[in-house]
Amino acid sequence: MAQNIEAGRPQRNGLPRHIAMIMDGNGRWARKRGLPRTAGHAAGAETFRRIATYCKDIGIEYLTVYAFSTENWSRSKEEVGAIMGLLVKYLREAVESMEKDGIRLRVFGDVQGLSEEQRRLITETDEISRRVTGMQVNVCINYGGRDEIVRAAGRWAAENPGKTPTEEEFSRYLYSAGVPDPDLIIRSGGEKRLSNFLLWQAAYAELYFTDTLWPDMTGRDVENAIEFYRGRERRYGGVK
């Protein structure tokens, strides 16, 4: 906690170890161009690849992205199908390229709600991740922050009847077990809220909001967010 204090002087933060992103604005990006929303998601998936490569190149250790929430099922069948199709495509590519690219992939979310093919690909990427070193990318699919906490509580209660966990013990029951909390959460698309994303893990994260629509995001936007993060003084509830 004292990492930012040296000789009583607040220090600037270093590079965030873990960046999380809410990829918002695909639909508006498409509408502005007279395209269907699904075209916005296809462009968004390309942006995700570009941003993930950028983060890896600058030395980020963990990147977590919100790809599909437990609430996104209420969108049209066509839109849900398009997003799921993009996720299958990405998982297939990941199976082929993770080892070469030095990327470990994990999926956070309720995988029971996903297709058989997605579940099979997630098992494969889990296996590859165990033997690969490099940046860890966590893709949140069928993910909700409250759902994650309720599931963790249920599992804790089943395995430890009558006991109250410490925060540390409880966090081992979350999808993010073993992953440090995000230092910085970036939301594109102009809204300023967390939308049920990483509710537990976001406790001390710095929050950065930009009006840039997700498909337009570049390394420069991430650089701006990191510059903002570097200027923040993190007190974790203490005083300096």
Ligand code: FPP
């Ligand atoms: C939010 O924008 C975006 C989503 C719900 C889907 C995100 C999915 C992708 C970027 C594609 C697949 C991802 C990977 C990791 C390959 P919105 O549709 O709510 O945009 P709007 O607010 O402008 O309508």
